[in-house]
Amino acid sequence: MLAAWNGAGAAFDRAIAEDPDFALAHAARARIHQMNMEVTEARASAARARQVAAAASPRERRHVEIMAATIEGQPKAALSGAEQHLDEFPRDALILSLLLGAFGLYAFSGRADHDAAKLAICQRHASHYGEDWWFLTYLGWSHTEAGNAGIGRALTERAFPLRPANANAAHGLSHALFEQGEPETGREFLSAWLKTHERASFLHGHLCWHVALTAIEAGDPDAALDIYRRQIRPTGSPYPPLNVLTDTASLLWRLSLAGQSGLAPHWREVIAYGDRFFPQAGAHFGDVHYALAAAATNPDALQKRLAQMEARAADGKLAPGPGAIGLCRGMQAFAEGDHERAVRVLEPLMPELVRIGGSHAQRELWEDTFIVACLRAGHGDRAARMIAERLHRRPSARDQGWLQEARPAAQS
Template identity: 35%
Template sequence: MTQTDRYDNALSTQSDDARQSYVAGVDGVLGATYGTVQAFERAVLVDPGFALGHVGLARAHMMSGDMAAARIALRQAETLRGGLSERELAHIDLFGLLLSGQASQCRAAVREHVLSYPRDAMVAQLCTNVFGLIGFSGHAGREAELLAFTNALLPHYGRDWWMMSMHALSLCETGQINAATELMDQALDLNPVNANGSHFKAHALYEAGQTQTGMSYLADWLVGYDARAVLHGHLSWHLALWALQTGDTERMWQIIDDAVAPGAAQGLPINVLTDTASILYRAELAGVDVPDERWRQISAYAGRFFSETGQSFADIHAALAHAMAGDADRLAHVIATAKGPVRDLVEPVARGWHAIAEQDWQRALNDLTPVMASHERLGGSRAQRDLLELAYLNILLKLGHTDEARRLVRSRRPVLTAQAPVAGLDQGI
């Protein structure tokens, strides 16, 4: 009997058990829950000839940061090409492109694939979400591009919790907060354990300035979320950020030390680096004393996991860590070797962090001013890129440009006007 996945795509396995495990694995990938590796492992244990089970396993390994295991799983899938459908063959090719770092080719191939197979969620998910192939494309207008992508797919999915949550995310990141919240609540009603759903419900609450509501919502939701799951560290970062915003510094440090910083977080290195560097600097901006040792720790982590440049969002956070830790050599390396589609912005941001660390505020202003209008290209969510907005705001305050600082926050990030945690802003406004 022909098996199908949850989206009615035919699967080349005869085993109902393998199919069930595959569907569980796919749902785990789509909902960012823990246990996806185990689910796909069960699928291929039951049916070792199930090619998409091996591809799914490769994807699950990628999401847990184990690229070596992902390569082994994908090689196994390669040996099973005979008899596969065109759609299934495309999975092997597409995830091969992803695993070999050919992001732009993979993005183009996903776009092409979903024209024929719009309900192939396992492929479509590569281009959705903030950390997806569109999110990290470096394109100007990539937030609108993501909205167009999910908007085109949405009608094909009916009331599917995953697709609804992805479109809600796209709405949130283009400033449609009410519509995002309404759709996300519906998606979470259908599947309350979808971490991509709770994540961007938290974003919508952040964008709406609902700090207390956001804190209690996310703290409650996190109780049932496995600390080994891919978004645990990042969701904890959101919570730490809100603790900072409410002035609860003790709670902020506790969350960082329990779930965000190197050695505590179990997520992907890009989250550990960007979340830790970000919360440390945002704490400094708020006037919190950040021990030098914390900067040295995250700088060393960046040096270990991101010794070479090329991932712009990681690169700007690595540069921040190196600048604040006083590691001139590593910082110079980021500046000298910045590469990839956003290298033109990585370099001035890295120079800006250097100037900030040296408290040369005029130089910092000169470095960051040309970046502010287009920092969307660097990647990350709006909440994450508030790191740059608030750093820039602080530079203006340091230089005595109080009126300009006031106009800046009101025009660019009005939600932060009343609650931007930047020391000195209250007096300025």
């Protein structure tokens, strides 16, 4: 499970068959059900874990309660409970894992400092893990997302030989190479590594998304679309629905920004998938990606989703706050060809973008859209400022190309 490798669910099923009262196995199985959006099964496994944990140790009971809170939609209780639990039992890696990553409790908390929080809690407990393959993987990725890509890459490369069959390490290294402006190195690494990785493993599609991203960065959208058709599209996808929706919608939007045509059938497939697995507003990271597909295909669906998000914001249930709604409205304006309005809506939200969670690589989608909107609306100066900020963080041939386009527009 910690290696994001295929077979964890079946392994927990075997453990439960051997010992039906093994509370932690039920809790972990519930987590896998949750990731696959098997809501009924997840809640049933969590309830069973609670039931059998009554006879377990206090440590196990707290472990189960934190996992159950995560599954039952109580992220604040799960987050605070995990922090307290780890102070006493820092080597409960599954509990620590709930806090980390682009889709973890910190990332989806709505906090602007979630990248720093992930790094801080890893550093707080580092002395308890030593040369642990899983911990080094996430310590490295946390450094990368907190702006220390060199340290992050070195740590992730240290973790790899300890367990090469580790999709999380491949993922973390891909992010480090992206942040260091080495897309071709990332493409070569992943293309080779994926040959040994089972397609059914839940990160496989997302790692293919990373390969497609490097193709776009290299100015080859046709290659990216080919990867999308073969490896990422939602039809028949075995991956967790949140991964599928976010990967498909974001890649199609990026392809559109790159000038790729003929995307309408793919957009219709994505909105149908979103309607199936995300029929109502709830998971805000899913909502902002659903909005991309709706903006491209179905304005009525977008208005309905925005109304639902506004209701959640009014009830205090939208973690990033109204800024997430603003991002959706900015993308709507862009899709409608109103680039002036897109610039006006998106510009003040750029500092708040981090609150939606995800990774730098995922969030750059909204920055890309703002830059292209600026260029199309004749605001070369604004585009140049954003590009300069990004180039300060990481080198990018694509951004350099946009900067060359922005400078004459700014001068005129």
